[in-house]
Amino acid sequence: MRIAVAGGTGTVGRHVVAAAEARGHETVVLSRSTGVDLVAGTGLDAALDGVDAVVDVASVPTQSAKASTAFFRAVTTHLLAAGERAGVRRHVALSIVGSDRAPHGYYAGKAVQEDLVARGPVPWTLLRATQFHEFAGQLLGQLSLGPLALVPVMRSQPVAAREVAERLVVLAEEGVAGAAPGRARDLGGPEVLRMADAVRAYARATGRRGPVVEVPLPGAMGRAFRDGTLVAGPDADRGTQTFAQWLAGTGAPARR
Template sequence: MRIAVAGGTGTVGRYVVDAARLQGHEVTILSRATGTDLAAGTGLIEALRGTEAVIDVTSISTQSGTVSEKFFGAVTHHLLEAERVAGVGHHLSLSIVGSDRAPFGYYAGKAVQEQLVSTGSIPWTILRAAQFHEFAAQIYKQITLGPVSLVPTMISQPVAAREVGRHLVELAEHGPSGRPADLAGPEVLRMADMVRSYARAVGGRGPIWEVPLPGGFGRALRDGTVTAGPGAMLGTQTFSDWIAEISTREDPA
């Protein structure tokens, strides 16, 4: 099967690419480096000729609902239109657990993405996954107050990005399936505890404080809205397992 991966160089994308190639699939990475611009929609039709499935794992670093909606709206529209012209038979999007119940900030863009995909003409699959283990690393020291790192008060059910990548390839092989079971990790944790564990693993210093975010989004992060419900598929790698991997990589010995 020929699979195109939008966002194939990102946190999850590289695992999607690796898993697809391991299964013997031909992979096209959609990026500016390969002559395609997802936000502008250029070069996509040519890149998608002969492609059977597109896996969209694109992302943007923002907490602005407006910016997120604009980005995911443009990328999804361009991909779906190019797929229609090129004759692609399956579009897979990676979304987030809770995006339908808390369409605020970054999640607002995922809600737009889901709407476009589920009402479009291309047969589709949307996988909602929980935050990745790597999310703790992404938000560490993102917001600081002097030596203090601030972390939003959040209940998470982190899943290994590697497992998400493998599962997306399995879904591509299966064919369009609409909304399969959500994918989350095997345990529910506080994000502040995750960030503290990550900081220790990489030799970070300074205190880490929890800060509750205001509004509906902050409430959703605190009350478990972004954790998986009954019927979810659970990954196997725990966050502590992932931290052990990080510690090994950081160990100069």
């Protein structure tokens, strides 16, 4: 099977490529480095020639609802249109647990993406997953003021990006084989953590010094962070790799 991976060089995309190739599939990476501009839609027709399934894990580094919505609307619209022209048999999109109940900030774009996929012309599968283990390090890098790290009060259920990628590849296989379109069972990590604790552990592992201070974010997004909206429900599947195991393995090489 030939699988195109939108965002195939990113945090989860590189794992999707590796998982697909390990299962004997040919992969096509859709990114600017391979001559494809997902936002403009250029290069897609040639890239999707002969592709059986598209796995969309593209993302944009923003917390702006406007920027996120613009990005996911453009990328999803172009992928679906090009996929229909190319005869792609399954479009698999990765979304986030809770994005439908907290469509704010970055999540606003994911809500738009989900709607476009579900109404689109290509048979589809949607997987919602919780935040990746890498999210702790991203927060540490984004919200630091000198030695001080500010972290939102948040309940999180981190999941291994590799395990999410493996699930996406299986869903692509099942879709091409004729599985009914629709949402797959949500995928969360094996444990629920306070994000501040995860960030502190990441900081220790990377030799980062300085206090980590929890800050309650205002508004609807802040409430969603705190009240468990972004945690997987009881019917969700669970990954196996804990945050501590990820951190002790390949997650965060210590600074020298």
